[in-house]
Amino acid sequence: MKREREREREREREREREFRVGIDPSSCVKTNSIGKDTKIWQFCVVLHRAVIGSNCNINSHCFIENDVIIGDNVTVKCGVQLWDGLRVGDDVFIGPNVTFTNDMYPRSKHYPPEFLKTTLARGVSIGANATILCGITIGQYAMIGAGSVVTKDVPPYTLWYGNPARFQRYICSCGQSVDESGVCEACRAVIPLTPIAQ
Numbered sequence: 001m002k003r004e005r006e007r008e009r010e011r012e013r014e015r016e017r018e019f020r021v022g023i024d025p026s027s028c029v030k031t032n033s034i035g036k037d038t039k040i041w042q043f044c045v046v047l048h049r050a051v052i053g054s055n056c057n058i059n060s061h062c063f064i065e066n067d068v069i070i071g072d073n074v075t076v077k078c079g080v081q082l083w084d085g086l087r088v089g090d091d092v093f094i095g096p097n098v099t100f101t102n103d104m105y106p107r108s109k110h111y112p113p114e115f116l117k118t119t120l121a122r123g124v125s126i127g128a129n130a131t132i133l134c135g136i137t138i139g140q141y142a143m144i145g146a147g148s149v150v151t152k153d154v155p156p157y158t159l160w161y162g163n164p165a166r167f168q169r170y171i172c173s174c175g176q177s178v179d180e181s182g183v184c185e186a187c188r189a190v191i192p193l194t195p196i197a198q
Helices: 002-020
Strands: 086-088 118-120 158-162 165-170
Touching: none
Parallel strands: 086 118
Antiparallel strands: 158 165
């Protein structure tokens, strides 16, 4: 009897969570740490200790491991795996099939004492099929071009692309170019220009 009541409570918690957030029934979502108005589409797997903020959109065929924290208003497009150690700030866009890593020297069944942390600051956008090596920080409102391989830290308000990804120019939070004094050519906002070490 006690076991049946526990099962019923668990089912009720599951129904409440599915009511509060939109979880497609084909997905396997184990965490209870999901913010309001977040949508998780078909065939996703989200492990127990993952934290997902409010108003996020996790597209189909995504995997989110335990030690992952996702902020608010984040879009994760199809086919993305978010591994232990990833920190995703608010308003981040992760394009389809972006690849993250968390171990510089991976071997089957050999785990590091701690996985390297990778941080995507507020407003970062990462284009489709980019690869992000572990242990780096991508600064706020930076943009990574499609297919790029990011091997080092990326300063805020910069556009990088290529293999390996290289600095291309400074950009505004609206995504448009800025002039040499940091003034956006489109919205006229002024952004801080961080010196770039190539």
